[in-house]
Structure formats: structure tokens, C-alpha cells
Amino acid sequence: MTHAKAKETTGFLWTEEGEPLQGVVAEVAPILPVNHTYSFAVPASFEGRVAVGQRVRVPMGRGGRLVPAFVLALDRRTWDSTLRPIHSPIDPASFLTPDLIEVGRQIAAHYACPLGRTLKAITPEAVRRQRGLVKARYARLVRSLEEIRALGRRIGPKRWALLSVLPAADAVRVEQVLRDSRTSPAVLRALVKEGWVETETRWEVETDETIDGLPVEPTFALNDEQRSALDAIQTAIDAQRFSVTLLFGVSGCGKTEVYIRAMRRVIEAGRQAILLVPEIVLTTQLVGRLTSRFSQVAVLHSELTEAQRSLIWRRIAGGEKKVVIGTRSAVFAPCPKLGLICVDEEQETSFKNLQAPRFHVRDIAILRAKQLGIPVVLGSATPSLETWYRSDHHRDYRRVVISRRVRDLPLPKVHIVDMEDEIAEQKKAVLLSRALETLLGETLHRGEQALILVNRRGFAHHVFCPACRTRLTCPQCSVGLVVHTTTGQAVCHYCRCRIPTPTICPVVTCGAKLMQVGSGTQRIEALLAERFPHARIQRVDSDTMRHRSHYQRIVDDFEARKIDVLVGTQMIAKGLDFPFVSFVGMVAADAGGLAGDFRAHERLFQLVTQVAGRAGRADAPGRVVVQTMNPALPALSHALRHDYESFAESELRSRQRVGWPPFRRLARVVLSHPREETARREAEALVVRVQNTIESLALARADILGPHPCPLARLRGRYRYDVLIRTPDAASLRNLLGRLDSDGALRTKAASTIVDVDPVSMA
Numbered sequence: 001m002t003h004a005k006a007k008e009t010t011g012f013l014w015t016e017e018g019e020p021l022q023g024v025v026a027e028v029a030p031i032l033p034v035n036h037t038y039s040f041a042v043p044a045s046f047e048g049r050v051a052v053g054q055r056v057r058v059p060m061g062r063g064g065r066l067v068p069a070f071v072l073a074l075d076r077r078t079w080d081s082t083l084r085p086i087h088s089p090i091d092p093a094s095f096l097t098p099d100l101i102e103v104g105r106q107i108a109a110h111y112a113c114p115l116g117r118t119l120k121a122i123t124p125e126a127v128r129r130q131r132g133l134v135k136a137r138y139a140r141l142v143r144s145l146e147e148i149r150a151l152g153r154r155i156g157p158k159r160w161a162l163l164s165v166l167p168a169a170d171a172v173r174v175e176q177v178l179r180d181s182r183t184s185p186a187v188l189r190a191l192v193k194e195g196w197v198e199t200e201t202r203w204e205v206e207t208d209e210t211i212d213g214l215p216v217e218p219t220f221a222l223n224d225e226q227r228s229a230l231d232a233i234q235t236a237i238d239a240q241r242f243s244v245t246l247l248f249g250v251s252g253c254g255k256t257e258v259y260i261r262a263m264r265r266v267i268e269a270g271r272q273a274i275l276l277v278p279e280i281v282l283t284t285q286l287v288g289r290l291t292s293r294f295s296q297v298a299v300l301h302s303e304l305t306e307a308q309r310s311l312i313w314r315r316i317a318g319g320e321k322k323v324v325i326g327t328r329s330a331v332f333a334p335c336p337k338l339g340l341i342c343v344d345e346e347q348e349t350s351f352k353n354l355q356a357p358r359f360h361v362r363d364i365a366i367l368r369a370k371q372l373g374i375p376v377v378l379g380s381a382t383p384s385l386e387t388w389y390r391s392d393h394h395r396d397y398r399r400v401v402i403s404r405r406v407r408d409l410p411l412p413k414v415h416i417v418d419m420e421d422e423i424a425e426q427k428k429a430v431l432l433s434r435a436l437e438t439l440l441g442e443t444l445h446r447g448e449q450a451l452i453l454v455n456r457r458g459f460a461h462h463v464f465c466p467a468c469r470t471r472l473t474c475p476q477c478s479v480g481l482v483v484h485t486t487t488g489q490a491v492c493h494y495c496r497c498r499i500p501t502p503t504i505c506p507v508v509t510c511g512a513k514l515m516q517v518g519s520g521t522q523r524i525e526a527l528l529a530e531r532f533p534h535a536r537i538q539r540v541d542s543d544t545m546r547h548r549s550h551y552q553r554i555v556d557d558f559e560a561r562k563i564d565v566l567v568g569t570q571m572i573a574k575g576l577d578f579p580f581v582s583f584v585g586m587v588a589a590d591a592g593g594l595a596g597d598f599r600a601h602e603r604l605f606q607l608v609t610q611v612a613g614r615a616g617r618a619d620a621p622g623r624v625v626v627q628t629m630n631p632a633l634p635a636l637s638h639a640l641r642h643d644y645e646s647f648a649e650s651e652l653r654s655r656q657r658v659g660w661p662p663f664r665r666l667a668r669v670v671l672s673h674p675r676e677e678t679a680r681r682e683a684e685a686l687v688v689r690v691q692n693t694i695e696s697l698a699l700a701r702a703d704i705l706g707p708h709p710c711p712l713a714r715l716r717g718r719y720r721y722d723v724l725i726r727t728p729d730a731a732s733l734r735n736l737l738g739r740l741d742s743d744g745a746l747r748t749k750a751a752s753t754i755v756d757v758d759p760v761s762m763a
């Protein structure tokens with residue numbers, strides 16, 4: 001704001017006429033790509049209708065274009081004559097609690113995203129649009145019937161009929177008033193004009209449905225380790241201050257029961273709890289267990305209608321819902337009395353938001369808990385190395401361990417098969433090893449179930465011409481097309497473009513027959529069907545799982561033992577617990593490219609451990625076969641022994657040596673342009689600007705890696721280059737990005753730019 005026309009005397013502002021301008025001033029963040037906040041006057045007519053967290057329309061720029069903006073703060077003060085007024089309120093209520101606004105400010109700063117856009121991302125679209133709410137008009141008496149009578153005016157029978165159905169104090173829905181008095185809206189309008197009746201608009205919930213059943217309490221007791229884990233968490237809850245507890249427990253150790261009892265403690269104290277899960281569709285069993293144990297549960301998932309989502313949000317805001325379960329967006333549930341946040345499988349990459357602001361849900365949960373002074377529980381069998389490291393070195397963190405599986409189930413036996421040896425011995429390019437086939441055959445023979453994990457979808461991943469070596473690639477992206485036999489199409493898994501699978505080399509002068517190699521879920525499914533013709537086999541990947549109901553049906557059928565073998569991508573490795581699975585096979589535990597991503601080893605360890613954890617029964621240890629071309633990888637040998645701690649120790653040592661997280665903080669800037677030359681030039685220019693800023697801020701131990709062509713060098717027709725910025729800690733990264741942003745140095749007009757702080761994908 002400017003002070004051009006105002007005279008300043010003794011700290012007060014006066015207009016030219018000598019009048020002080022006073023009233024309510026709103027600080028707002030417009031939903032625009034700008035990092036500033038602005039002050040606007042709240043006209044007296046809007047007072048009481050504008051609250052912190054609500055959206056309003058404000059005029060921006062010289063043209064006064066109306067832009068939606070979030071109200072961040074309101075206070076009564078004097079201002080100068082140039083302060084522009086708010087145009088109009090948008091929302092009838094706010095769904096941003098004060099702690100969420102503060103969390104939003106921190107997200108905006110940490111992830112280099114404008115505040116208005118960040119707050120927009122925090123409130124679901126449906127909630128912002130007030131879906132599920134209807135406008136209802138109410139009428140009330142302004143003057144009592146006695147007063148009106150005392151006026152001595154002649155009042156027609158219709159008007160009198162309407163007046164007499166209105167109660168003395170309350171407002172009544174207009175429809176009801178008209179119905180009860182058998183009058184028309186014109187009569188009501190006339191009474192409003194007289195000043196005897198007034199009407200108002202309220203927002204009301206359109207639908208009212210409840211998903212709550214009666215809670216059922218199981219009778220079993222916790223084992224000693226579960227008991228002491230729960231004790232530690234309850235101590236944290238009772239302390240009523242911020243802390244992070246890493247619940248480190250092998251798969252099948254009963255972490256869910258610990259969450260449930262911790263949440264119960266919080267609810268008994270009159271507060272609310274949030275449980276964050278990586279993906280609802282993959283956690284139907286967990287969600288089922290929770291909804292059967294609590295009576296006021298809100299489950300937020302992607303298939304809710306907008307009206308349902310909006311309604312649930314309102315119920316949470318009203319404090320009516322005690323437990324909130326959901327994926328990413330649930331971390332922003334507007335709980336007025338939040339007492340605990342649990343994050344299950346905290347290491348999952350699906351917790352990272354893929355659009356700006358590119359936040360990580362686990363980190364937001366910690367941020368929010370810190371803001372509110374409440375505990376967080378992070379659960380995992382294979383914690384992210386960041387969390388593991390902090391649980392050793394951070395004073396707010398503690399670690400509790402559950403090392404035994406429930407009912408003392410033994411850990412499965414893991415066999416690593418070197419596929420190079422296998423192929424050499426069999427003298428042909430086989431996809432399934434003899435060990436995998438033999439153990440699977442024995443499992444089926446005993447009438448038990450098996451999971452076969454394949455890390456890619458489709459049938460063949462490499463379609464090429466043996467004569468001229470032409471490879472079938474996406475015209476838009478630098479990746480090969482994947483053949484899908486179900487549709488007969490060759491598909492790009494990145495941009496989803498598809499063509500009918502060619503059989504003949506596309507090079508006109510060649511015309512040789514194309515070959516298909518490489519294994520996806522479809523090919524393994526076909527191979528298994530051939531090898532085990534009597535087995536009932538079902539494929540589970542994102543091609544077959546278009547809806548939650550598909551997945552649920554397969555889970556139900558598998559539980560009912562109508563399916564013998566599930567073949568699928570890592571979807572089958574997550575969140576499920578089937579008592580009759582005694583064998584797990586992993587077809588290729590190394591493809592997917594270890595180069596270029598410093599987290600590749602960590603992911604491989606997590607995947608092998610996770611999938612192995614699905615095998616095992618009470619009476620016999622499960623068997624696991626892991627096929628690989630790189631049997632010497634430490635990630636595999638540690639996973640073989642179920643030894644997370646040794647893996648973490650060796651992996652952390654090498655990360656420290658090279659300077660990767662958690663020892664340094666990282667931001668990845670990806671620049672892309674249809675012309676390769678432009679993308680590279682812009683990336684080089686960015687490096688110069690970042691280097692200059694590092695020097696001008698005198699940041700110690702900050703450096704830049706790149707520019708490099710991204711591993712996915714071309715995507716949707718754009719060439720991609722990345723620049724990695726490393727700093728010793730989060731504060732200096734924030735400082736650096738903040739300065740770059742305010743200097744306009746981070747984004748360029750020439751190439752499109754993505755800034756990803758704490759990236760989890762380096763593709």
C-alpha cells in the first residue's frame with residue numbers, strides 16, 4: 001500500500017480533510033503466482049461475513065481485475081485513503097483453521113510455492129465450491145405482532161396470515177412460511193418492504209448420510225512389545241506436546257492395533273485423530289478394521305462425490321467426526337481439536353504431492369503437529385532413511401520397536417536366484433527360474449496361495465527390429481512403447497499415447513519382422529497359465545484395477561480362496577494381509593534402472609522386504625524367491641536376512657560420503673522446452689544465477705549439480721534438463737530459494753520450470 005495522499009502525524013493516518021480512516025483491514029493472499037500478501041479494507045457492510053481462512057474477491061492491479069484471495073488476518077486499525085476495499089466475500093464459512101494457515105505459510109516457504117496457491121491446495125476443490133450445501137432463505141419478524149397491531153394500520157388477511165405463522169424469536173425457512181400461511185412470495189416481499197419482516201440466506205447441508213456402524217471391540221490382548229510401544233505413545237499423548245514417535249515394526253507385527261488404541265486414548269480425552277495411509281484402495285483391510293472400531297470415522301478417498309467430500313469436511317470441522325482416515329489431503333482435515341496424527345507406511349513415495357506445492361505428507365504431518373503441540377506417530381517396517389536417521393539424532397524423535405510378528409509367526413525364508421546363472425544353465429532366455437516354478441508348484445499342490453510380483457505392467461517392454469536395430473519408441477517421450485496384449489496396442493506409460501502394435505519394422509527400406517522381449521505382468525500371467533493350467537490366476541495392476549470395487553472384489557475372492565495366484569505390480573505387496581499365502585515370487589528385483597536415483601537401493605530393499613512380509617503362516621515359515629541379475633546388491637543381501645538396521649547403517653554411510661539426504665537438503669529444478677537447445681541453454685543460465693545467489697548470500701556448503709539431461713530426457717515432446725541444488729539444511733535451502741524467487745531468478749519465461757524441494761523422484 002502507498003501513503004501518497006495521507007499525512008502522518010504522531011503515528012496516526014489522516015486524510016486531507018483531517019479525518020482518520022478506521023475499520024477492519026484484511027491481509028489476503030491472492031490465488032496468483034505471486035508471493036506477496038496485500039491489505040484491503042473490509043467495508044462495514046461485510047463485517048461479520050468475512051472471516052480468517054475464507055475466500056474473498058479482491059481487485060488487483062491497475063485494472064482492478066477481480067481475483068479470489070484467502071483472508072489471512074483481520075484487524076481493526078486506521079489506514080490511508082488509498083487502501084482498496086474487498087469486492088465481495090466468496091465462502092460462507094472458513095475451512096482453514098488458524099494452525100492450517102500457519103502450516104500453509106510454512107509449506108509456501110519451504111516448497112517455494114505462492115501462498116494463495118498453497119492454501120488453495122490445502123482446501124479440496126469440492127469444499128471450496130461448497131458442494132453439498134444449498135442456499136436456504138429464512139424469514140423472521142423484525143417487530144412483534146403487538147407492535148405491528150399498535151400501528152393501527154389496516155392489514156390484509158394474507159399479510160396477517162403470513163405474520164401470524166412467524167414465531168416471536170426464531171427464523172423459519174421461507175418455503176415453510178409460505179406453505180403454512182398459504183401465501184405467495186409477493187406477500188412476503190411486501191412485508192419486507194414495510195420493514196416488519198426480514199429475510200436472510202443461510203448455507204445448509206443438502207444430504208445427511210451416516211457411514212458409522214457400532215464399534216466392535218476385539219477381546220485379544222497386546223503382546224509385550226505392542227504394549228510397551230503403546231505405553232510410549234500414550235506417554236507422548238499425555239505429555240500434550242510435540243513429539244515424533246517412529247513405530248518401527250516388522251510387517252505383520254500388529255502396528256494397526258497400536259494406532260487404534262493410541263487414537264482411542266486421544267478420543268477419550270475429547271480430541272480428534274488423523275490416520276494417513278498411502279493409498280485407500282490398497283488399505284481396504286486396514287480401513288475396514290478402523291471403521292469397525294470407532295463410531296465417528298470419516299474416510300476420505302478419491303471416489304467420494306463432491307457433495308460427500310464437502311459434507312465430510314464440514315463434519316470434521318464441526319468436531320463431529322472423531323477419526324479421519326485418508327491419503328494426502330487428509331493431512332489438512334480441518335479438525336478443531338486435533339490430538340494425534342498417525343502416518344502408516346511413512347516411507348511411501350505416494351505421500352509426495354505431484355503438483356505444486358510438492359509437499360510430502362509425512363513432513364506436513366510433522367509440521368502441523370509441531371504447530372499444534374501434539375504427537376505424531378510414524379509407522380513402518382522399512383522407514384525412510386531420513387526418518388530413521390532423525391529418530392537417532394533429533395531430540396523431538398523417539399523410536400519404539402516391535403520385532404516379533406503377531407502370534408510369533410516366523411519370518412519367511414528368502415532365496416535369491418541369480419538369473420544370469422539360470423539362463424546360462426538352461427541355455428535359453430527364461431523369465432521364470434526353476435526354483436520359482438518348483439516352489440510355486442508345491443504351494444499350489446498343498447492348496448495354499450501365492451503372490452507373484454512383477455515390477456512392470458503390460459506384456460513386452462522392448463520391441464525392436466533384429467535386422468536394422470530400430471526400436472519402437474514413443475514419438476513424444478524418450479522411452480520404448482510397451483505392448484499390451486489385452487488391447488493389442490503399444491502404449492507409452494508416460495504420456496499414454498498408443499498405437500496398434502506393429503509387426504513389421506517401421507523403417508520403409510527394412511520391413512523385417514519385429515521382436516518383442518521383456519516381461520510385464522501380462523506376459524508373466526500368460527506364462528504361469530501355460531505352466532500351471534489348473535491354477536486360478538488373477539492379474540492385479542493399474543490396467544485391471546480401474547476402480548476401487550474391482551480391487552475389493554479381487555481381495556474378497558482371494559480371501560475366500562477363489563483365486564490361487566495373484567500376479568501383479570507392487571500393488572500386491574502393500575497393505576494386504578492374507579493368512580493362506582505361503583509363497584511369494586519376485587520376477588525381476590533390479591529392473592527399473594538403479595542409475596540416476598540415490599534412493600534406488602532403499603526402494604529395492606523396501607520392496608523386497610514388503611513383499612516377503614506377505615508370506616508366512618502360523619505352522620510353517622513362508623518361502624520367497626527373488627530373481628535378479630545383480631545378486632550382489634547389498635540391498636538384496638540385507639533384505640535376505642530381514643536386517644533393516646544393517647542396511648540403513650551401510651546406506652547412510654554411503655549417502656554421507658556423497659552428500660545426499662538426510663545429510664544435505666535437496667531441491668531439483670527441471671526445465672523443459674520443445675527445443676533441446678533452449679532447454680539446455682536455460683538450464684545453464686539458471687545454474688549461473690543460482691551460483692551468484694549462493695555467493696551473494698555467502699551460503700556455506702551449498703552446491704549445484706548439473707545441468708544434466710533428465711533420465712527421462714524427453715517427455716510429451718519436451719526436452720528436459722535438471723539442476724540439483726544442495727544445501728546443508730532446510731533453513732539455508734529456504735533462504736536460497738526465497739531469494740531466487742524474489743529476484744525472479746528461479747523461473748524463466750523461455751522454458752517451463754518445476755521446482756521440487758525434497759524430491760522423491762529423479763526421473
Ligand SMILES: [Zn+2]
Pocket residue numbers: 465466467468469470505506507510511512
Ligand atoms: Zn528394421
Ligand SMILES: [Zn+2]
Pocket residue numbers: 474475476477492493494495496497716
Ligand atoms: Zn510418450
